[in-house]
Amino acid sequence: MEAALLRIQAGETFDALSLRSITKAAGVVPAAFYRHFESLDDLGLALMDESFRTLRAMLRAQRTGDPGAAIAGSVHGLVAYVNEHRDHFAFIARARGSASDRLRRAVLGEIRLIASELATDLARYPHLRGWSIEDLNMVATLIVNAMISTVEAILETPAEDARAQALIAATAEKQLRLVMLGIPQWRSGGSDGVADA
Amino acid sequence: MEAALLRIQAGETFDALSLRSITKAAGVVPAAFYRHFESLDDLGLALMDESFRTLRAMLRAQRTGDPGAAIAGSVHGLVAYVNEHRDHFAFIARARGSASDRLRRAVLGEIRLIASELATDLARYPHLRGWSIEDLNMVATLIVNAMISTVEAILETPAEDARAQALIAATAEKQLRLVMLGIPQWRSGGSDGVADA
């Protein structure tokens, strides 16, 4: 049934998703829906759980290896992974702008959590030792946001358009490298030092 | 009438916006809508035009002054500007994830256009002379995406919560500075050079 929903989800907003269209796609009468979920919001939260579970699996897999590979290699991996789980990522992307407060807050919270996990990971790397928690979160947020934009770009591109996908991957990789290059130059305390940039 | 829509827009998705609720808020019978717009999509595009006009006005205003001030000063300006035009920015943010292809593609195109304009602007600054068009677009996209995330964060925060807003502004400013610090270190050709970052 969730599979049926996700198949529909490949193009529609979650808000615009009607209970009847879901149950029809599942080959079931509308009333049967209530045997499984209490409301549409409930369905949304269940899908969120499932989707973020696959997302977390990806992040865990990428967390292995040194930071150098974590940039060059894993962006390519990200593209592949998103294409493998297009439905889940599409759902998350759409849920971000959902009208339901519960859903929107939930996905926002999950993303923030991912960012703070990345921050604690970053704290272990040489150039980032001694950084304040705020600054670590700042750079983690920057990276996560860049990755979200990358995912959205992937979703907006057909999976079979290898050329476009490669370009997106290359751009994302360069963006990460650029951020990483800025880190050793960072002087947290100074409010100046960038006047000639 | 558009004002009535935008007042409703402060909390709902564009997709979930019914013709009848709009006309009711405007104090008018549903049929009267068709005297002004051909369809809801049409209304959306009209609102897009208006919203992006204010966005462009902001960008034009910020384009004056040296790049140093363009970072430190204008992020603070951005926050203020978004708060002044919350309705327009909220509309754009919601339209990004709209179910209507026309609307979504339109807002995507506009944002891409803004990014490429920023790219040509960046090309004039010392450290960026000689960069390839691709790389200029890469950094412009990174910056624009960071700013979009900033705007979304602002919209998610009540306008009167000065503390939270200041924190968002400070983070955005630091992110911009970090990117700028990476630029002088950039060597476009090298596929390595970041292994120890």
Place this chain on the structure above:
DNA sequence: CATTTTAGTGAACACCCGTCCACCGAGAAC
């Protein structure tokens, strides 16, 4: 002043929506 355009009216249309109900067949539990 006569005429035409404009903006709005109210009623009707067919359709889709979420929700609830009594009912029922298959399978598990005892």
Place this chain on the structure above:
DNA sequence: GTTCTCGGTGGACGGGTGTTCACTAAAATG
């Protein structure tokens, strides 16, 4: 072998949806 739970059925309900129509008052145009 009876009972009970689970997932599904079909039908109905009240209400909201976009769209259309002939009609009209006011305003602009000539």
